[in-house]
Amino acid sequence: MNKQAPYYQTIGKEVEVFEHAYKNKIPFLLKGPTGTGKSRFIEYMAYKLGKKLITISCHEETSSTDLVGRYIIKGAETIWSDGPLTTAIKQGAIIYLDEIAEARPDVIVAIHSLTDHRRELFIDKLGETIKAHEDFMLVASFNPGYQKGFKELKPSTRQRFIATAFAYPEAKIEAEILINETGVDAGIAKKLVNIATKIRNLTELGLTETVSTRLLVDAAKLIHSGLPKRLSVQVAIVEPLTDDLDVVEALKDLCNLMI
Ligand code: ADP
Numbered sequence: 001m002n003k004q005a006p007y008y009q010t011i012g013k014e015v016e017v018f019e020h021a022y023k024n025k026i027p028f029l030l031k032g033p034t035g036t037g038k039s040r041f042i043e044y045m046a047y048k049l050g051k052k053l054i055t056i057s058c059h060e061e062t063s064s065t066d067l068v069g070r071y072i073i074k075g076a077e078t079i080w081s082d083g084p085l086t087t088a089i090k091q092g093a094i095i096y097l098d099e100i101a102e103a104r105p106d107v108i109v110a111i112h113s114l115t116d117h118r119r120e121l122f123i124d125k126l127g128e129t130i131k132a133h134e135d136f137m138l139v140a141s142f143n144p145g146y147q148k149g150f151k152e153l154k155p156s157t158r159q160r161f162i163a164t165a166f167a168y169p170e171a172k173i174e175a176e177i178l179i180n181e182t183g184v185d186a187g188i189a190k191k192l193v194n195i196a197t198k199i200r201n202l203t204e205l206g207l208t209e210t211v212s213t214r215l216l217v218d219a220a221k222l223i224h225s226g227l228p229k230r231l232s233v234q235v236a237i238v239e240p241l242t243d244d245l246d247v248v249e250a251l252k253d254l255c256n257l258m259i
Helices: 014-024 038-049 064-068 084-091 105-114 171-182 186-201 213-224 229-241 245-258
Strands: 028-031 053-057 069-074 077-082 094-098 120-123 128-131 137-142 162-165
Touching: 014 028, 014 038, 014 162, 028 038, 038 053, 038 094, 038 137, 053 084, 064 069, 064 084, 064 105, 077 084, 084 094, 084 105, 084 120, 084 128, 105 120, 171 186, 171 213, 186 213, 186 229, 186 245, 213 229, 229 245
Parallel strands: 028 137, 028 162, 053 094, 094 137
Antiparallel strands: 069 077, 120 128
C-alpha cells in the first residue's frame, strides 16, 4: 500500500542538503525551536527516500538501554529484546532522536561509534558489536534555546553531525503552510501570521518560547472547524504561551485587535 506523502513546505536548501547527507551517511542535526517543522521535515525526507523512520522522543529519563535494548523476562526465560536504535541499525532505517540534548549522557556515549567512520554499535550487555546496515542513518534534533533551563549539546558531540537551522518561515511561506495544512482561507492565514510576527518581536514579554508555526496551525484548525476566531486564538496561541495573567491579558487584547 502506498502511503500519502507528508505535506512539507520547503523553506531553503534543507531537502538538497539532507539528500547529500544521506548519500554520504553523515549524521544530521536539526537545530531550532519547537514547532518549526523539524519532525515534519524528517517524515517527509524518509518518505521521499523510501526509508523506514523510527522516532524517539528523548526526555530526562531516556537512557542508552532504552535505545539499545534490554533483557526481558518471558515466562521462565530471559530473552534479549532489541531497542529501537538496534532495530534501526539492523534494518537500515532512519532513526530520529528528537530533543537529543534532553537524554541521559550515556545515550551520547552509545551513539559515538555510530557517528564516525566505524558506523557500529557496541552492545555491552551482549558483548557484541553490530555494524550498521548501509541504509542506516542517524538524525537528531536540538533546541538551542537561549534561555535558562535548556540543555546544551557538547561541541564534541555537535561536531559529529552536519547541522541545519530551522526557524520561523517568512510570512508568505508560513501563510501557505496554514492554508495547505488546515484549509483555512488566505485572509485568516495572513492575520494569524501577522499576530505571530507581532508577538515574536515582543521580546520584552520574556516568553521562554514564542509563537511557533505549530500554534498557528492549531489556531487555524479551530477557526476552520467553526470555533469563533477570538476564542481560537486565545486557546491556541495565547494560553499555551504563558501563565502570567498580565501577559495573557495583554496578548489577548493584541490578538483581539488583529484577528
Ligand atoms: P518540531 O519538530 O520542530 O517541533 P513539527 O515538525 O512537529 O515541529 O511542526 C509542527 C507543525 O507545524 C506540523 O505539524 C505542521 O503542521 C506545521 N509545519 C511547520 N513547518 C512546516 C513546513 N515547513 N511544512 C509543513 N508543515 C509545517
